[in-house]
Amino acid sequence: MKISKHKLTNESAAHEPVKKNSGRFARGLPDTIVIHYTAGGSLASAVNTFKDPDVQASAHVVVDKDGSITQMIPFDHIAWHAGRSAFQDRTSLNRFSIGIEIVNAGRLEKSGSGWSSWFGRNYSEEEVIQAVHRNEDSPSYWERFTVEQIEAVFNLCKALKKRYDIVHILGHEEISPGRKSDPGPAFPLDKLRDNILYAQRKDEDELMDKTPGKGIVKASALNIRSGPSVNTRTIAEPLSRNTELKILDEQNGWYQVKVEISGWVSGDFVEKIS
Numbered sequence: 001m002k003i004s005k006h007k008l009t010n011e012s013a014a015h016e017p018v019k020k021n022s023g024r025f026a027r028g029l030p031d032t033i034v035i036h037y038t039a040g041g042s043l044a045s046a047v048n049t050f051k052d053p054d055v056q057a058s059a060h061v062v063v064d065k066d067g068s069i070t071q072m073i074p075f076d077h078i079a080w081h082a083g084r085s086a087f088q089d090r091t092s093l094n095r096f097s098i099g100i101e102i103v104n105a106g107r108l109e110k111s112g113s114g115w116s117s118w119f120g121r122n123y124s125e126e127e128v129i130q131a132v133h134r135n136e137d138s139p140s141y142w143e144r145f146t147v148e149q150i151e152a153v154f155n156l157c158k159a160l161k162k163r164y165d166i167v168h169i170l171g172h173e174e175i176s177p178g179r180k181s182d183p184g185p186a187f188p189l190d191k192l193r194d195n196i197l198y199a200q201r202k203d204e205d206e207l208m209d210k211t212p213g214k215g216i217v218k219a220s221a222l223n224i225r226s227g228p229s230v231n232t233r234t235i236a237e238p239l240s241r242n243t244e245l246k247i248l249d250e251q252n253g254w255y256q257v258k259v260e261i262s263g264w265v266s267g268d269f270v271e272k273i274s
């Protein structure tokens with residue numbers, strides 16, 4: 001994937017420029033990518049929505065089911081994709097981020113022998129997965145993303161990271177929890193982050209592993225948060241007393257830690273080696 005003058009220049013990339021933007025990013029930005037689904041059925045419906053002057057929304061690119069990419073806003077301009085949003089000490093993430101929209105219906109409802117979207121299209125079993133959303137407790141149904149879409153998003157993020165020094169890749173659901181559910185559990189968001197942001201850092205981590213800080217939880221329940229502040233959200237069940245922690249970083253009296261998950265497994269499926 002090639003980017004020149006803040007536009008995709010590969011032959012397969014289409015361009016449908018819209019004027020709905022807030023001008024150029026501030027210096028040093030964008031440094032974030034926000035992943036969305038369109039909650040729609042086709043590239044055309046997404047592009048038409050983003051072109052509609054009465055709709056206060058736009059995105060840098062839309063990724064179709066076949067993996068082809070349509071760019072609507074140059075990457076150095078602020079698009080309107082995130083809305084009310086927050087991450088760490090930032091709000092209104094449009095000012096910091098590139099918005100990638102993926103053509104996908106999102107959440108589906110069971111209907112008869114199949115599934116249907118909010119706009120009335122029907123889906124067969126192979127187009128659907130059942131999964132628990134990261135912001136929810138019980139499973140629901142979601143339209144699968146195509147292999148081509150996932151590959152295109154990975155490649156695009158790789159190219160964007162190289163060009164813009166991207167340090168965060170976030171789901172809309174993570175910056176507007178409760179209000180938004182995209183891209184949802186059908187999209188491999190954690191894998192994308194690991195792959196694009198942390199692949200090169202593996203060596204550093206391994207180096208650090210040799211001289212790690214270690215700690216032990218001294219409270220009965222200790223919240224583990226997305227950032228070094230009480231204003232950030234909790235990201236897992238609280239840690240219990242005496243949990244062992246690997247300390248990766250320190251900031252303003254907060255530790256970034258890594259914990260090994262612990263639980264019970266059936267002995268039938270474990271071979272004891274010592």
Ligand SMILES: [Zn+2]
Binds near residue numbers: 172182
């Ligand atoms: Zn969204």
